Amino acid sequence: MWINGKNNRVTKKIDGIGKKVAEKIIFDLIIDKEKIDSLEEILSQIKNTYNECERCFFFKENNKCSFCDNKNRNENIICVVSTKMDAIKILDSSYNGLIHILNGEINLNKNIGPEKLKLSELFVRINKEIELLLALNLTFEGEVTSNYIANKAKNITEKISRIARxxxxxxxxxxxxxxxxxxxxxxxxxxxx
Structure with a gap:
């Protein structure tokens, strides 16, 4: 069957969906054709409504970023996170500053060095007035990334903090x-x- 054969492209294209889940989704769509219409509508809405903010790398909805385009946010603090999912958690918190998404963390075992992250874009955004709040994961990779950023940023700003642990x-x-x-x-x- 094509699902198990060479044409199994669903699992290769969408992060987090493994072979078994992809098969269940496909079988469900084959059985219930109305779900295909709903899925097409949702995908079209996503395609036409959302894109990535070129400044902080969060989502823009109708060309508006919840962080960058919100004038009620404190522009003197930038919270640095690894992923968009982390940024959503920060957005739902009491934090009222800006965000910067690195799109990962330094992980030399996976050949992810600083050059593969959105670090140069971060350093362009900071100055003496900006506080960096490092909200990276409390893992080895998160600590390495936080230390790297802190060492590079200390010449630009003196205000560098880390989320409490x-x-x-x-x-x-x-x-x-x-x-x-x-x-x-x-x-x-x-x-x-």
Missing amino acids: GIPLGGVIDYIYQEPLNDAIANRKKLES
Whole structure:
């Protein structure tokens, strides 16, 4: 069958969709043709409504970026994240500044060096007045990327910060790794009575 054969292009074109999920989607569309019409409508809407912001690399909806084109946002702080999904989380938070999406993190095991990220575009956006808030993943790659950015940016701005780390809500101390526990203790807050 063509789904299992050479023509299985769905899994190669869309990140996050493996072979089994692609087969289920295709079988569902074969069985229920009305879903194809709905899917075509959704895809057309995506194609005609959304594109990528050339400044921060977030989504533009009808040529408006939720970050760059919102005049109510603080333009003196730029939150640096790895992916658009991370940026959506930041957008849904109480953060009120700008964003910059790197489209990944430095990962030498996967041949992703600084030149493959949107770093030069970031450095063009910063000056002495801008604070960089590094909100990269708390992984080895995220730490490497954060350190790289901090070292390069320290000659441009003195205002470089990192999101707080520690124990997540609902976390049980017995199951927490030592580094987050150390961060939670170091970043403790005084209780107000």
